[in-house]
Amino acid sequence: MPLLDRRHWIFDLDGTLTLAQHDFDAIRRDLGLEPGRPILEQLAAMPPSKSDPLHDELERMEEDLAREAQMAPGAHDLLSALHATGCRLGILTRNKRRLAHIALQATGLARFFEAPVVFGRDDAEPKPSPDGIQQILDIWGATPSDAVMLGDYVFDLQAGRNAGTATVLVDLLERGEDWGAWFDVRVRGLAELLPG
Ligand SMILES: [Mg+2]
Structure with a gap:
């Protein structure tokens, strides 16, 4: 069709x-993740004890960006x-x-x-x-x-x-x-x- x-x-x-507005390279750097690989998939491969605080940090960064969205x-x-x-x-x-x-x-x-x-x-x-x-x-x-x-x-x-x-x-x-x-x-x- x-x-x-x-x-x-x-x-x-x-x-x-x-x-x-998302600078994913900067986000990866701030979270201590590897460059060039998708963020959610890197977090999903970690044990929750390690990924949970990073998810919280990611959400804080994303919330700031969402409030400024154009x-x-x-x-x-x-x-x-x-x-x-x-x-x-x-x-x-x-x-x-x-x-x-x-x-x-x-x-x-x-x-x-x-x-x-x-x-x-x-x-x-x-x-x-x-x-x-x-x-x-x-x-x-x-x-x-x-x-x-x-x-x-x-x-x-x-x-x-x-x-x-x-x-x-x-x-x-x-x-x-x-x-x-x-x-x-x-x-x-x-x-x-x-x-x-
Ligand atoms: Mg997009």
């Missing part, structure tokens, strides 16, 4: 609907247009659900998303697992062939592809050259997706 005919749109949050260009216009035509809108983030709500409030985008379909790492296996997408589609009673997953990182695309949705790379930072196997559409900003 053509992208803009699809009725169920699931967005990554940080760096997709908000301006990228909307990405085109986000409000695209969400308004999709909402106006009756599309269902959801969020799937590797951040905490609580912090996703803080960032949505800070950016003024909260009204587009119903709480049960704002999914964080407390709700599903982290992307690139398709688990969160599948749960959100179940809530909507929708099929992957009528859904789109959008994000700014390869995990977003892999999660979508693993779930069977269309995938859109929102490539504000133009990092996507190596990820061509994973996206159906690449845009340089959300405004490129506006219908008409």
Whole structure:
């Protein structure tokens, strides 16, 4: 089904609907983690006695960032247009659900998303697992062939592809050259997706 005919749109949050603000290298350094490897997976490989305090520290850093979140260009216009035509809108983030709500409030985008379909790492296996997408589609009673997953990182695309949705790379930072196997559409900003 053509992208803009699809009725169920699931967005990554940080760096997709908000301006990228997470310096993951700095976060890894502050937490004493190895460079270049995903944070949640490194924490998951540790015993809880070691990872629990690091999770707390990570959440404190992420909360500061969430309160300062700024909307990405085109986000409000695209969400308004999709909402106006009756599309269902959801969020799937590797951040905490609580912090996703803080960032949505800070950016003024909260009204587009119903709480049960704002999914964080407390709700599903982290992307690139398709688990969160599948749960959100179940809530909507929708099929992957009528859904789109959008994000700014390869995990977003892999999660979508693993779930069977269309995938859109929102490539504000133009990092996507190596990820061509994973996206159906690449845009340089959300405004490129506006219908008409
Ligand atoms: Mg992101």
